[in-house]
Amino acid sequence: xxxxxxxxxxxxxxxxxxxxxxxxxxxxxxxxxxxxxxxxxxxxxxxxxxxxxxxxxxxxxxxxxxxxxxxxxxxxxxxxxxxxxxxxxxxxxxxxxxxxxxxxxxxxxxxxx
Amino acid sequence: xxxxxxxxxxxxxxxxxxxxxxxxxxxxxxxxxxxxxxxxxxxxxxxxxxxxxxxxxxxxxxxxxxxxxxxxxxxxxxxxxxxxxxxxxxxxxxxxxxxxxxxxxxxxxxxxx
Numbered sequence: 001x002x003x004x005x006x007x008x009x010x011x012x013x014x015x016x017x018x019x020x021x022x023x024x025x026x027x028x029x030x031x032x033x034x035x036x037x038x039x040x041x042x043x044x045x046x047x048x049x050x051x052x053x054x055x056x057x058x059x060x061x062x063x064x065x066x067x068x069x070x071x072x073x074x075x076x077x078x079x080x081x082x083x084x085x086x087x088x089x090x091x092x093x094x095x096x097x098x099x100x101x102x103x104x105x106x107x108x109x110x111x112x113x
Numbered sequence: 114x115x116x117x118x119x120x121x122x123x124x125x126x127x128x129x130x131x132x133x134x135x136x137x138x139x140x141x142x143x144x145x146x147x148x149x150x151x152x153x154x155x156x157x158x159x160x161x162x163x164x165x166x167x168x169x170x171x172x173x174x175x176x177x178x179x180x181x182x183x184x185x186x187x188x189x190x191x192x193x194x195x196x197x198x199x200x201x202x203x204x205x206x207x208x209x210x211x212x213x214x215x216x217x218x219x220x221x222x223x224x225x226x
Contacts, residue, residue: 042204042216043158088156101148102214104158 003027004105006091012111015081021108023074023091031097032074034066035090037107043090049074050097081112115140117207119217126195127225133180134190134220136205146208147181147188152219153201161203164188195224 004025013019023032031050035043048056049068057066063085065077074091088107094100117138126132138147149161164172164181171179176196180189188207192199205217 040202040219040221042219045214090158092158098208100208101146101160101163102208103160104150106155106157109156 004091004093004103006105006108008108010109014113018079021076021089023105024072025093026072029093029095030071031094033092034076037088037090048097083112086110086112115215117205117215117217119205119220121220123221125223125225128195128197130195131193132195134203136188136217138186138207142209148206149190150204150206151201197224200224
């Protein structure tokens with residue numbers, strides 16, 4: 001089973017809202033990732049968690065707040081977003097960080113009004 | 114700087130024909146891994162094939178094979194017997210031991226009936 005699930009599939013929010021994106025995997029992977037993908041562009045790495053600890057934060061604005069409650073779950077809390085934050089948000093996981101294969105979820109399509 | 118370049122923004126191929134997508138990369142690392150991911154309109158990133166840099170033998174997965182030229186830092190993907198379901202955006206990626214995976218800009222492939 002190489003499934004990574006993400007909820008919700010679509011999310012529309014205003015600039016003053018607070019919402020969360022969720023990601024789950026049951027492959028026993030110890031590394032999880034958040035990516036942001038704009039239309040017709042490659043994914044851009046936002047955060048990396050390794051063994052439930054944040055190991056990489058690619059200078060992401062504080063209006064994005066990641067959380068890893070346990071080894072299977074990864075959340076991305078959103079607050080006071082801007083319209084330019086509208087994008088596809090992809091979660092991925094891998095056995096370990098580094099050069100192991102990353103398996104991606106289907107993504108959450110976020111629209112900020 | 115570690116970069117991945119895909120010089121073909123768009124390509125098309127007739128069903129049942131063969132097509133080759135190009136990718137070059139630049140790295141000073143000795144140990145790295147190369148990937149091709151497929152992202153159909155459904156938007157989920159799907160792993161197509163993976164190549165370890167220390168292996169000389171080219172990876173193959175059914176109709177998909179790579180031509181890995183380490184000295185030239187080239188990693189092309191050949192799709193044989195193209196099928197309509199192969200229509201997608203294809204991303205070449207290179208992963209390094211420091212948790213860094215870099216994606217190319219992508220090649221949009223259309224398989225025509």
